[in-house]
Amino acid sequence: MTVSAFDDVRVFFQTDHGGEPPWWKLASFVTYWAVWMALAFRPKYTAITFVLMLGALYPNPHPGGTLLLAFTAVAVAGYRVSTRGLMVVVGSFLLWQLAWSLSVTGPSPAQLWGSIPFTLLLVTPGLGVKLLRERNLHTERARQMSAQAVAKAALEERTELARELHDVVTHGLTMIAVQANLGTLSKDAEVQQHALSEIGSMARRSLDDLRRLLQTMRGDEPAAGAVELDASVSTSSACIDLAQSVGDAQKRLNNLGVPTRVTTSGDLTETPNGLRSTVERILQEGATNVVRHTGGNSECEISMDVRGYKIEVAIRNRMTTGTPRLPVSGTGLVGLRERVSRLGGTIYTGPVDGWWVIRAVLPFQGRQTLQ
Numbered sequence: 101m102t103v104s105a106f107d108d109v110r111v112f113f114q115t116d117h118g119g120e121p122p123w124w125k126l127a128s129f130v131t132y133w134a135v136w137m138a139l140a141f142r143p144k145y146t147a148i149t150f151v152l153m154l155g156a157l158y159p160n161p162h163p164g165g166t167l168l169l170a171f172t173a174v175a176v177a178g179y180r181v182s183t184r185g186l187m188v189v190v191g192s193f194l195l196w197q198l199a200w201s202l203s204v205t206g207p208s209p210a211q212l213w214g215s216i217p218f219t220l221l222l223v224t225p226g227l228g229v230k231l232l233r234e235r236n237l238h239t240e241r242a243r244q245m246s247a248q249a250v251a252k253a254a255l256e257e258r259t260e261l262a263r264e265l266h267d268v269v270t271h272g273l274t275m276i277a278v279q280a281n282l283g284t285l286s287k288d289a290e291v292q293q294h295a296l297s298e299i300g301s302m303a304r305r306s307l308d309d310l311r312r313l314l315q316t317m318r319g320d321e322p323a324a325g326a327v328e329l330d331a332s333v334s335t336s337s338a339c340i341d342l343a344q345s346v347g348d349a350q351k352r353l354n355n356l357g358v359p360t361r362v363t364t365s366g367d368l369t370e371t372p373n374g375l376r377s378t379v380e381r382i383l384q385e386g387a388t389n390v391v392r393h394t395g396g397n398s399e400c401e402i403s404m405d406v407r408g409y410k411i412e413v414a415i416r417n418r419m420t421t422g423t424p425r426l427p428v429s430g431t432g433l434v435g436l437r438e439r440v441s442r443l444g445g446t447i448y449t450g451p452v453d454g455w456w457v458i459r460a461v462l463p464f465q466g467r468q469t470l471q
Contacts, residue, residue: 127156128166135173143180147188150177154196174219178226179233190223259438274388275302278356298355340376342368346404349383356391358417359399366406375462378439379404379413385432386415386458393420393456409464410445416455436460 131153138146150173157163157170170193177189197215276299346362353360371379383402390400400417433449436458440447445462 125160128153128160128163131156132166132169132173136169139173139176139180143177144182144185146173146177146181147185147192150189151192154192158196158200171219171222175222175226178223179229180226186223186227190219193219273306274391275352275356276306278391294355298352340373340380342371342376342379342404345380345383346402349387349402353387353390353400358390361399361401363401363403364405365403366411368404368406368411370406370464371411372464375411375443375464378443378462379411381439382413382436382458382460383415385436388432389456389458390415390417393417410461411464412459412461414457414459416452416457416459419451419454419456433458 131149134149135146135153138144138149150170153166153170157166160166163170174189174193177186181189194216197219201215280295280299343364346364350360350362386402390398398418398420400415403412403414405412405414436449437447440460440462443462445460447458447460449456449458451457
């Protein structure tokens with residue numbers, strides 16, 4: 101097309117026109133070359149350059165090869181140009197044929213009613229190619245979105261499992277380590293026996309939680325097994341007694357030398373099953389942090405308040421100087437924030453008037469899933 105356009109321009113200037121040269125011929129040569137360049141490299145400019153070409157061709161009663169190239173450009177535009185641009189190209193070409201046949205070449209109904217259907221027929225293959233390409237692109241996009249959704253779900257599952265693993269292992273091992281230190285430092289046989297009893301109890305509970313978590317992590321379980329596992333989790337969450345949970349936390353902290361006072365208000369049994377495991381995790385993480393960070397002469401306060409359609413859990417302890425009694429992981433509070441956020445609640449952690457505070461508010465309505 102480029103060679104043809106340049107050759108037409110060369111012929112135009114070398115031909116003796118016998119007077120004023122028809123500049124519309126030169127304009128038609130340049131514009132049909134521009135149309136093909138647009139089709140090749142800039143399809144979004146095809147419509148405007150095609151309209152300019154038709155304007156340059158309009159005065160010519162014998163356009164010859166340029167008109168043939170216009171028909172070919174319409175066929176190529178069927179799959180190269182956007183739907184809106186194609187409508188402009190085809191619509192302007194049909195109007196141009198009507199006006200050109202009636203005013204420039206004289207009335208020619210046979211030619212007119214033959215070229216218009218031919219124009220529409222030329223567009224059909226290109227539209228078919230475009231529809232097939234768009235369907236393939238849609239299928240590929242759907243596949244990519246599905247792969248991304250699977251990857252996101254896998255990442256969320258790994259994050260959830262990591263959070264559960266932290267909650268299970270860290271809390272249990274922290275309590276076991278503190279009880280072991282107390283039993284080692286004390287020379288009282290009764291205290292040592294009590295420490296060993298607490299270590300055994302915490303170890304058994306941690307093993308049960310870890311066993312349940314490992315069952316969840318197994319990827320080779322059949323579908324029926326997955327249903328049974330969901331049922332067990334649901335049953336476990338529903339059977340959590342929050343009054344007993346907060347009592348256990350108080351007992352463990354008192355046994356570890358941290359005087360703890362518990363206050364409750366409202367009916368704790370009104371707490372939805374989907375929130376109870378999260379409340380228990382907040383109690384466990386709060387108790388674990390108290391044991392890790394506090395030294396002697398510390399005290400702890402735990403409050404649980406059911407009011408309206410929400411439950412507020414607060415754990416605070418006197419801040420003491422010195423290094424933590426046990427290593428700090430730094431991931432427990434992050435996991436709590438993720439849990440609370442997923443349930444539509446809020447959580448605050450930080451110092452308040454010499455106390456370290458963990459305060460979480462969980463609404464009863466909204467996103468509630470069994471943990």
